[in-house]
Every structure is written in structure tokens, then in C-alpha cells.
Amino acid sequence: xxxxxxxxxxxxxxxLLTNCTYxxxxxxxxxxxxxxxxxxxGNWISKDNDTLKIIKFDDFNYEIITKLEKKPLDxxxxxxxxxxxxFINIWQKDKDTxxxxxxxxxxxxxNKNKIKLTNISDSLNGKFNTSEDLRKYFETDMEKKYxxxxxxxxxxxxxx
Numbered sequence: 001x002x003x004x005x006x007x008x009x010x011x012x013x014x015x016l017l018t019n020c021t022y023x024x025x026x027x028x029x030x031x032x033x034x035x036x037x038x039x040x041x042g043n044w045i046s047k048d049n050d051t052l053k054i055i056k057f058d059d060f061n062y063e064i065i066t067k068l069e070k071k072p073l074d075x076x077x078x079x080x081x082x083x084x085x086x087f088i089n090i091w092q093k094d095k096d097t098x099x100x101x102x103x104x105x106x107x108x109x110x111n112k113n114k115i116k117l118t119n120i121s122d123s124l125n126g127k128f129n130t131s132e133d134l135r136k137y138f139e140t141d142m143e144k145k146y147x148x149x150x151x152x153x154x155x156x157x158x159x160x
Contacts, residue, residue, distance in 0.1 A: 021149070022120035024103045027089040028080035028138065030131045032060035037079075039112035044156035052115075052156060063093065079108065082138045086110075088117070107148065115156040119149035 036056045044052040050066070057063040057076060064075040074093040079086055088108045107118040123146065128134040141147050 022105055022122050022124055024105060024128060024134060026128055026131045026134050027078070027103050028082060028087055028105065028131060028135050029078075029089075032078035032080075034079040034081065035059055036062060037110075040110055040115065043159040044115060045159055046154055046156050050154075050156075064090070080135075082135060082142060085142065087120075087138075113158050117154045117156075119153070121146055121149045 036059060040062065041054050041056060044054065053065040055063045055065070060078055062077045064077055066073050066075070075090055076093045077088050077090040079088055081087070086108050088106050090104045090106070091102050105120055107120065109116040109118075124137070124141070128137065
């Protein structure tokens with residue numbers, strides 16, 4: 001199961017090949033509060049030809065369909081905002097809930113033509129049991145140099 005989770009993360013962004021993305025057993029918010037943004041829906045491609053199909057799952061969640069080694073992979077995601085910065089909480093749809101980490105979190109900057117995902121460093125100080133604790137940590141440390149893995153950024157362009 002750990003390999004499947006790792007593959008899921010690799011699939012979502014090519015930058016994860018270096019295994020430097022923060023994973024958590026909680027999301028930034030206990031439940032989604034930001035409605036799905038229509039401009040994020042559609043088909044996207046990275047410079048490495050990784051593709052994403054983002055569709056509306058419900059009013060607050062996205063479904064992300066992508067492939068790894070020709071196997072389709074189904075992910076769910078929702079956005080959170082911390083101090084005016086947007087983050088995306090991602091997990092594998094219908095995945096085994098016994099795994100150590102359930103969620104991967106990225107900083108997301110997006111508009112109708114481009115999605116930029118920035119890795120959060122996996123060397124964050126601490127493991128968190130509640131969304132409230134994780135959010136407080138983000139609020140106090142997200143401006144620090146070590147928080148982001150800035151060399152690991154994926155940019156996706158919308159396909160017409």
C-alpha cells in the first residue's frame with residue numbers, strides 16, 4: 001500500500017520524484033469551506049507531459065483523474081487558505097484508510113490558464129493529530145525558508 005500511495009503522489013506531480021513532499025494524517029481544514037472554482041476544471045498538461053483532468057466532485061471537492069504507467073488514478077482534493085495563500089489537500093479516492101499518511105498538501109497558485117504547485121518540505125518540524133494544530137503550524141512557519149521546497153514546482157497549462 002505504501003508503494004501505491006507513493007505512486008499516487010508521483011503521479012499528481014512530476015516534482016515528487018525526489019520524495020520531498022509533505023504528507024499528513026490530517027488536512028488543513030477538517031472539512032472544505034472553499035467552493036470549487038470553475039476556472040480549475042478541465043484538462044491540464046505539464047511541460048513533462050503529465051496530464052490532469054479536474055472535474056467537480058461536489059460543491060467543495062475536486063476529482064482529479066490522471067494516469068501512472070498507463071493505470072488510471074482517481075484523486076480527491078479541496079482547497080484551504082492560510083494567511084491569503086492557497087493550499088490543496090489531496091488524497092486517493094477510495095484508498096486504504098490504514099496507511100500512515102492520508103493526505104498530501106501543496107501550495108497552489110492558479111488562474112484559468114495555469115496551475116502552479118509548490119512542494120512543501122517533508123522536513124517540517126512535527127506531526128499533527130488535528131487540523132487545527134496543522135493550521136497553526138502553517139500560520140507560524142509558512143514564511144520561513146525551510147517551509148517550501150522551492151526547487152520543486154510544477155506548472156500545468158490548460159489544454160484548449
